[in-house]
Amino acid sequence: MNFSDNIKDQSNCYSAFSPPHAGEPPYSAIEIEDRELFIKQVFKTDPSKGCELLFKRYYGILCSHAVKYVYSKEMAEDLVAEVFYKFWKNKYYESVSGSYRSYLFKAVRNTALNQLKKEFGHSGANIDDYEEEIRNGQDILQLLEAEELSRLIEKTIGELPPKCQLVFLMSRLDSKKNQEIARNLNVSLKAVEAHISKALTILRSVIQERHI
């Protein structure tokens, strides 16, 4: 099989191609362009502007990504904003080897997982700053685990009894106050608190089972 046909030798193109070796890793013929060329240029002269451009471009999708872990829009936004803040403040942009995009995705994922560890994990769980994780090359393992985890969370919340799920989403996802939920759904405050507590307990046990 001649692989060289599929290699495009452009410096701004990533070409997916795995050299043959024992064990046969999967082959893909996907090519992508470097869409960050302009931003990379900007970083050379004005990193602050570069960070802002990255913010404008990726903030939305990063929030959407984060919310799949933390299940709270408010938390997701805070989290992503914090990532961008550190990215600029601690000059992490200087040590990015691949695309800013992949770096930011990893950073957001890591921060989201830390948040989950903090809220639901075993007490005393080790929390690293996202930069360390990326530097340690832990990110691939983490990616795979994280994908599994987010699926698990999705499934767990999906399987909550309907009332419980609704109350939990209104409280956590939309950050509504308990009083407001009780009023909207015409139930007692106690009932709302019970639903939330139940959902959190289930979530906690499921997450802890995975030993994060």
Place this chain on the structure above:
Amino acid sequence: MSVITKDIIYKYIAGQATVIQKRLIEEWLLYPENQEIFYECMEEWEQRHPQFIPDTEKALLAYQKRLYNEAEPGKPAIALQEENDDRPLPERSSNRQWIWYAAALLLISLGAAIFKDNILYRHYTTAENEIKTVLLPDNSKVTILGNSDLKLTRIFNWKKDRMVWLKGQAIFNVKHTRDNRPFFVNTPFKTQIQVLGTEFDLYASSDSTRIFLNEGSIRINMDSAFFSPVIMKPGDLVKVGNNNAVQIRNNQFYWQFRTQVNHTLVFNKTPLSDVALIMKEQFGKTIHIPDTALGNRMISGSYKWTTEKDILNTLALMMNFTVTYENNEAVLK
């Protein structure tokens, strides 16, 4: 041999890949260059299937404001997230900054309790049709128009910052100092004007602020969590209104109310609808222009007046419309 396609990657991201496909992807991901492709697909997928859509503009402004707050020396910095910090996220409103604000509030309220406003400050007030010109200790000149109040501190510590408070309308002519001392004008609505030496018109009401800059440069500091300061250039007009909108227009459509001093209004390609608004603000008369085409017609020139009826009648003659009065409101047709 098996092939990874974008489709499979999307399925994986959506949690719909088969076990076999998952395994494939996981192997494939071990190669760094493939990770880039993966994240490209991730970006595309997230774009097409957003879980929610946050307000990026608003968040960007908050981010900028946070960085700006830290750039200012002497201002309390927002608590930084140290690496390996136990709390991965800051609280919504940073703890330390709140303490400063609370302390400041306490001090202010104490101060107010001790000194009455009249003892500490000096007021220059104008009645409805009065115009006063005040010469400030630093030789800056303020022409205060009708129904307005300018407040200065009696105990003049103008060696440091020059600061005044305006409620109403005034024309400022601020002298530039050798040592580049800034001059601050505080307004009742959310803004603080910071200048070095310049000429500008300020309209400061309780629910909006309007500034027109003639000469020099101004920085407008906003007292709202989500706005970074605005720098104005000559000819800029900035309006700060209730919905927090800050609009900047160049002076083409601006009317110079500075010439009220001579009882003249100057218009420069001002649409009639704007004239109606100006008249409403100056004279309190509501003017209706039912025909939008008429409202869009522009006028230029200077018009002397003693009553607002003067202006309306003059304009009516020039632009060929009629003025009728119904219920104390003017209707232009």
